[in-house]
Amino acid sequence: MSFVTFSPLDITDTEFLQIRRLVYDLCGINLTDGKKELVKTRLGKRIRNGPFKSFQDYYQYVLSDESGQELVHMLDSITTNYTFFFREQGHFDYLRQNVLPELIRKRKMTERKLRFWSAACSSGEEPYSIAITILESIEQPYLWDISVLATDISTKVLKVAETGIYPASRLQNLTDSLTKKYFLKGEGAWKDYMKVKDELRKLVQFRRANLIEPFDPPQPFDCIFCRNVMIYFDKKTQRELIHRLYECLNEGGILLVGHSESLIGIEHPFKYVRPSVYRK
Ligand SMILES: C[S@@+](CC[C@H](N)C(=O)[O-])C[C@H]1O[C@@H](n2cnc3c(N)ncnc32)[C@H](O)[C@@H]1O
Known part of the structure; x- marks a missing residue:
């Protein structure tokens, strides 16, 4: 019996650009090229845990989800919520x-x-x-x-x-x-x-x-x-x-x-x- 680690889901340049445009249009967050790895890791986790085969598949789902719920999950995965009491x-x-x-x-x-x-x-x-x-x-x-x-x-x-x-x-x-x-x-x-x-x-x-x-x-x-x-x-x-x-x-x-x-x-x-x- 052998076990292997999950390989991270790959994101193509086109998929990254689609997500980048969507996030920018919706909440103004500017995902620069350097954020590709962040999107791949954070969103990849959500995609793997759901019924999606690829970033493209997920992107289409977000667009078609009329409840807007998945969009909220997507933004939650990408944004940083780090904070603490009396910060600064x-x-x-x-x-x-x-x-x-x-x-x-x-x-x-x-x-x-x-x-x-x-x-x-x-x-x-x-x-x-x-x-x-x-x-x-x-x-x-x-x-x-x-x-x-x-x-x-x-x-x-x-x-x-x-x-x-x-x-x-x-x-x-x-x-x-x-x-x-x-x-x-x-x-x-x-x-x-x-x-x-x-x-x-x-x-x-x-x-x-x-x-x-x-x-x-x-x-x-x-x-x-x-x-x-x-x-x-x-x-x-x-x-x-x-x-x-x-x-x-x-x-x-x-x-x-x-x-x-x-x-x-x-x-x-x-x-x-x-x-x-x-x-x-
Ligand atoms: C790093 S936290 C900052 C929290 C707190 N202001 C502080 O300084 O500790 C950034 C927050 O901005 C929120 N955020 C990002 N884009 C936003 C937008 N377009 N409108 C409102 N909130 C947004 C995120 O959800 C996140 O909770």
Whole structure:
């Protein structure tokens, strides 16, 4: 008896180009030539686990699937959802030291309302970190109308985000006191997990939204986190997105992009504040 390892499913240049065009048209993600191996490995796994013979076969299925379900699975396989609580801590320090004190001072006298948006929120660690920072910055949060809208294109990550349940190991960046204040500890089979408490959960509204499509915000935002997603887009898509984000902000509103992202080389109307921070 002999055993052999599965050989990876091969992808032809034409198949790669078809998938690349589809992904670009649907979500703006620019799969450069270097991403061929990534597509081959990640999508190949899905194809092998399904009733498909080849990438071509799979591509035709995605196009003909009227439910749009397989398309979501395809994007889930290709996109990177990597995130963690208080990722790029500098932004949360900036929120606590600059953005929130100014907003609280201004709004105290008028409408006690705060509107934040975590665009491309992945599994929810980012919007929950924003909500924790807000709650920690306000003296009587129950007197305020606070909302953090959290959107992503992937329904898979949004499901995780909505449950608010995370392996305890993922909360390493939180102090013990913040963990106790905002999370419940699992018991029995859930002993290695933590769940976001209702007081935090209710501040965050999750919704599916594609950043390359027009977005009509319920109300203008005071601050938008659009981090670690623009890197997947080409310059044209980035430019269009930045202009749409601008329109979604209040006057003086703040845009935060990922630490390794910047608006350099993109024509835009924002004022530069510091690396990865922009003001309307
Ligand atoms: C690397 S994660 C970033 C998560 C979080 N913002 C952070 O910085 O930790 C990128 C996220 O962008 C989402 N994404 C990719 N293309 C998108 C699009 N066109 N519209 C909305 N979300 C998108 C992916 O599903 C993924 O969850």
